[in-house]
Amino acid sequence: MDIKQRLLQSENKPISCIEMHTCGEPTRIIIDGYPDLHGTLLEQRAEAKTKYDHIRERVLLEPRGHYDMYGAILRARTELTVSGEAHIGVLFMTNDGYSTMCGHATIALGRFLVDTHDLRIFPRRNEIKYDPHTRYAVVNLHAPCGLLRVTVPTNEDGSASDPQRPVSFVSVPSFAPGINTTIPIPTHLRWSELHDDRAEVQAAFAYGGAFYCIVKATELGFANGLKAVNLEALNCATRGLKSAVLDNPNLTHHYKHSTEPEMSFLYGVIVTDNMNVEDEAVSGSELGVCYFAAEEIDRSPTGSGVAARAALAYREDTRAVNQSWAYHSLVSRLGIGPPFIGTIIGPAMNDKNPREDDGSSSTSEDMGVRVKVEGQAYYTGFSTYSVEKEDPLGDSGFAFRNLSV
Structure with a gap:
């Protein structure tokens, strides 16, 4: 054998x-x-x-x-x-x-x-x-x-x-429950780039199948945005921001799904920056870094994050239906792979303009949109x-960075 x-x-x-x-x-x-x-x-x-x-x-x-x-x-x-x-x-x-x-x-x-x-x-x-x-x-x-x-x-x-x-998919209804949200940062969670004794940052919350906190790199204190950014420093900042959100009960409604309790958790933090790339196929472009799960860094532009960011732009009235946008990651910015293209294809719930206030009560989910996201994948x-029965590790695995020495 x-x-x-x-x-x-x-x-x-x-x-x-x-x-x-x-x-x-x-x-x-x-x-x-x-x-x-x-x-x-x-x-x-x-x-x-x-x-x-x-x-x-x-x-x-x-x-x-x-x-x-x-x-x-x-x-x-x-x-x-x-x-x-x-x-x-x-x-x-x-x-x-x-x-x-x-x-x-x-x-x-x-x-x-x-x-x-x-x-x-x-x-x-x-x-x-x-x-x-x-x-x-x-x-x-x-x-x-x-x-x-x-x-x-x-x-x-x-x-x-x-x-x-490219392959494309149409998202589940995507929406932005929190825009221009003030997030207090307790002293023990602050990072070195947060200068001038700043005790809060402005961010947004949006859903594209998972909830994200979306924040500009400059708002976190990175003066040069995501240009030549120190990933360890950015990791520290996003960790502090996510902890500040999760520790604050006044912010939980920004990542609560009204009909699906299983979706009601903050999945990640997306740090964004402007990016001037001329491309006749799209109306504009931007750069982003997504930290999701337990501080995983997405090499791609994050498809669910693209849907969330498009929904946020729609609610902020900076993006229109059928307006395509290029979303770059740190990898695609270097030309290693193509960006994702996000296009709002229409309101998710009904045919009326969700920005029109008719006096009736509504939630951010009522102002949701459907977003088409396209990108390319390769084998x-x-x-x-397999697992040998004699292996002391057993049939599991470990994360080296989480070992206590």
């Missing part, structure tokens, strides 16, 4: 994955070896948390992964696949848990779900329809935040994706992860 056969017969079933990246941000897609989950997609998410979190740690963290790894678990059966609204479901994994939405992974999954013809992985693959004239296929993906319509460019017969053209390989 060779080494591979012995590992495949381990009592801990090996986990097989497809590896992809979107603008440098990884997506490790589990395609085999994950235990079955039960109930609705949110109930499956809860079961993954309570019973199988060691598998998330095994697949994403060291020694098989790293602190900024990202993962996806395909779920063939959810309440929306049963009803016929979705072709397949997905759970998203981070360094500390299970996010409710992920744009960069959705873009990667769009390509993979068109490319695979293995019905064990994607039982409804043959239900995917494509338009031979436009050469686009549509995949309805059930994410924890809701249903996503993913449009994937294909080859001539629709049998495979076309890597030369980087495939992998199978």
